[in-house]
Amino acid sequence: MTTNQNHSDTQLPYQNQYQSAQADPFHGEGSSDIDELIQSNPKLWRGCDMAGQGMHGRSTGFAQLDAILPGRGWPEKGLMEIITPHWGMGELQLLIPLMRSIVEQGKWILWISPPYLLYAPALVQAGINTEQVLMVKLDTSCKDALWSMEKALQTKNCGLVLAWQNWLPTKVLRRLQLAADTGDTLGVLFKHHDSEHSPSPLRLKIEDSYSENASFNESEVTVIKARGNFRSLSTNINLYQQA
Template sequence: MQMNTNVPTGTTATTPEHKVDQLLQQTQDLWRGNTQQASARPGTQRSGDFFPDDLFTCDPTPFAAETTGDAGQSTGHAELDALLPWGAWPQSGLIEVVNKQAGIGELQLLAPLLRERSQQQTSILWIAPPYPLHGPALAQMGVNTRNSFVVPAQTSCNQALWSIEKALQSEECGLVLAWQNWLSARVIRRLQLAAREGNTLGVLFHQRPAAHSPSTLQLQLSSAPVSEAGYRNMDVQVLKARGSHRQGRVRIKLPC
């Protein structure tokens, strides 16, 4: 990936990229576009840490309903748009993507959203992706990678959650994508509130749906048989969408 993160001496960092960079200075293992990959594992004892009970204890208490918010970028799949109450991805909030196996096409599903957000004057934060991000492949999808920040997978859970929350609270961050498993509804609620505060959109990938989740949208992905024409397919099930009781499943064709 290519990204200029240098601030000229004697100037004030005012661009969205530099503001997000300042927010994440406490994340020691942050990897920035054109710098070498970090190797040190950051510490876990910092102000703002999530309490251990919050991390893993499921809270069965339902949360109060919130408004659905405005529509954002189309998913690029008319059948999926038709299942969503906004007719598109939500403009802000928290999207849960449940997939038991990473790398089945989740980024291809989000390609239109990534393209749209990367062209804005905001930053995209990738937190603990389970696989290396391939800059040329993202560029081929139309994603501008110059304003991307990556927090590597070896980052501690507390540090990753701290980064997610701070980024969601910042209007300078247009999209947060994070891979974290076994989070309770209480933690997801906290991240949902952070996204509402910053009017930001977050996508949380994990392996099982959280019970009584307060997220804006909850999807489950699964691989589907390859078509006779050789296209890869993926089943997308809407488990929950705020403002709608409708559920359903669609099969979408992934880009080659």
């Protein structure tokens, strides 16, 4: 697992303050509350590598991934891209804890033209209420799919919008990002290829970490870009915990 340890000596002094806030003799009892307040604010720029720092994220359910994401989890809102060489590499398994928490909040999950049939028994097994899952059929035109994605992102009732769109222009991505911000919604785009200059604030890549001697179960998840992280980090996760 790669972390930011080799990086810390060259860091600005702020980061050390965060890490050793409890032990610092100059900080009294009350400072921990202030600290917590500061750490839970995603809008505050701290001028340091945020990987595994702060508390403003929503836990992914995978400890290794939390450790390399800014705010220790998924962002509350915005757009993210998940890049896999094929569909079905465990990208949905990665999101299942998130879906569960969104359904528990009473919000809806909208699947916009998924490439295969969404299979309800698996959702039930994962603890997701299928009454709060909606799907837009596969053969919807790209224009309509994007329209529904934008509208869904703007709606406060939708907590998560999943869409399978391989290539989208920067302009469209920015528009979706704006829509997600107005609706406090998380939008996920699944893609096959990474585009370097994508404006999405979070880009993940899932790859197989298969080698003859490694265990079968782990996949390599790379955080290519995350708002707050200084560089891309990767970790190995067992995505199929139940299977």
